[in-house]
Amino acid sequence: MSMSLPRSLLFYGIRRAFSCTARASAPVHNLTVIGSGLMGAGIAQVSAQTGHNVTLVDMTNELLQRAEQRIKGSVERVAKKQFKEDPKAQSDFASQTLSRIKYMVDVEKSVGSDCDLLIEAIIENMKIKQNLFSKLDKVAPSSTIFTSNTSSLSITEMASVTGRADRFGGLHFFNPVAVMKLVEVVRIAGTSDATFDTLTSYVTAVKKTPVCCKDTPGFIVNRLLVPYLAEAMRLLERGDASARDIDTAMKLGAGYPMGPIELADYVGLDVNKFVLDGWHKKFPDNPLFAPSETLNKLVDEGKLGVKTGEGFYKYDKK
Ligand SMILES: CC(=O)CC(=O)SCCNC(=O)CCNC(=O)[C@H](O)C(C)(C)COP(=O)(O)OP(=O)(O)OC[C@H]1O[C@@H](n2cnc3c(N)ncnc32)[C@H](O)[C@@H]1OP(=O)(O)O
Numbered sequence: 001m002s003m004s005l006p007r008s009l010l011f012y013g014i015r016r017a018f019s020c021t022a023r024a025s026a027p028v029h030n031l032t033v034i035g036s037g038l039m040g041a042g043i044a045q046v047s048a049q050t051g052h053n054v055t056l057v058d059m060t061n062e063l064l065q066r067a068e069q070r071i072k073g074s075v076e077r078v079a080k081k082q083f084k085e086d087p088k089a090q091s092d093f094a095s096q097t098l099s100r101i102k103y104m105v106d107v108e109k110s111v112g113s114d115c116d117l118l119i120e121a122i123i124e125n126m127k128i129k130q131n132l133f134s135k136l137d138k139v140a141p142s143s144t145i146f147t148s149n150t151s152s153l154s155i156t157e158m159a160s161v162t163g164r165a166d167r168f169g170g171l172h173f174f175n176p177v178a179v180m181k182l183v184e185v186v187r188i189a190g191t192s193d194a195t196f197d198t199l200t201s202y203v204t205a206v207k208k209t210p211v212c213c214k215d216t217p218g219f220i221v222n223r224l225l226v227p228y229l230a231e232a233m234r235l236l237e238r239g240d241a242s243a244r245d246i247d248t249a250m251k252l253g254a255g256y257p258m259g260p261i262e263l264a265d266y267v268g269l270d271v272n273k274f275v276l277d278g279w280h281k282k283f284p285d286n287p288l289f290a291p292s293e294t295l296n297k298l299v300d301e302g303k304l305g306v307k308t309g310e311g312f313y314k315y316d317k318k
């Protein structure tokens, strides 16, 4: 005999399974962000702006100095916006934010005994990410929650090299972090309720909106966005329209803030290529993930988009 649930109960069950509402949880005070590039610097910034103590790590002091400059510029923009008519409040906000960020090249020392949360934002490569997590798992306190900001890789595969699958999840921020309001909180099979609750509370604390998703390729946003960007590149390759016209069309015809070609440059063509190539290898029959010749050529030439001064378009060097 089959038993059917009342509709209201069924929807309640679905809501609970996927709900991202923050419940009481262990708060995050201290976090370590590994990788001080576009994303890591942004994550460090929004965390420090909301009172968290951050240790930001990269491979060289030069990279960290670049990140510090970028963070400073962005915090000043935010301060001007938040405290429009009050220059003193602007400079207090900026200096307090900047004072909460420590910079470090020694990755193993970066997860001290008080580290509540680790966010990895290094290159989009599974082997390199696994090496990092495996190394950190041995030195980090057992209570530290590990997360990755990956765009496209499996969080489960990363957690598999550690002994802390219950304290592992994904925190996927969007670029530019200071402005974009969403964070995807990715739950793997092992993620405990306590870990999940801490992650959603942290996202709310940094003034972003969490959505919960399963550990599937691209989660929600990139599963939809990356094929769209690749399709725009193919449209361009076929000579069906110019880059400018494709971008203008999607801005004025579909209401996007940026067109797909300029957004690809903004995200970084290397990141686009890593994502597309990785999915093509895993799902070779899916035409949505077919490589783009133009993308490959630009990456080979070191033209990675806004961050290198040239991609599909040319930019003032940052
Ligand atoms: C690849 C992945 O895994 C996932 C991803 O991230 S996919 C990429 C997701 N991101 C997007 O889709 C971005 C789409 N683009 C946009 O939303 C907008 O074009 C944009 C926010 C980037 C810029 O907006 P814009 O209106 O063209 O430019 P601009 O006027 O300079 O900026 C808008 C506001 O944001 C602020 N802002 C922009 N960049 C900023 C930064 N880096 N730091 C601080 N503030 C910033 C500006 O100060 C400005 O504030 P006001 O409106 O109060 O003046």
Ligand SMILES: NC(=O)C1=CN([C@@H]2O[C@H](COP(=O)(O)OP(=O)(O)OC[C@H]3O[C@@H](n4cnc5c(N)ncnc54)[C@H](O)[C@@H]3O)[C@@H](O)[C@H]2O)C=CC1
Pocket (backbone or CB within 6 Å): 034, 035, 036, 037, 038, 039, 040, 057, 058, 059, 063, 107, 120, 121, 122, 123, 124, 125, 128, 132, 149, 150, 151, 152, 172, 173, 174, 175, 266, 267, 268, 271
């Ligand atoms: N660019 C984007 O729009 C988005 C990217 N992501 C993801 O975030 C991650 C980082 O991307 P970006 O910030 O764009 O890359 P990026 O290239 O700007 O920065 C990566 C940084 O990590 C550092 N790094 C590499 N290996 C390291 C190691 N072993 N230890 C310490 N630092 C190391 C590099 O020196 C570099 O500074 C990737 O997984 C990417 O897929 C997620 C959302 C949006």
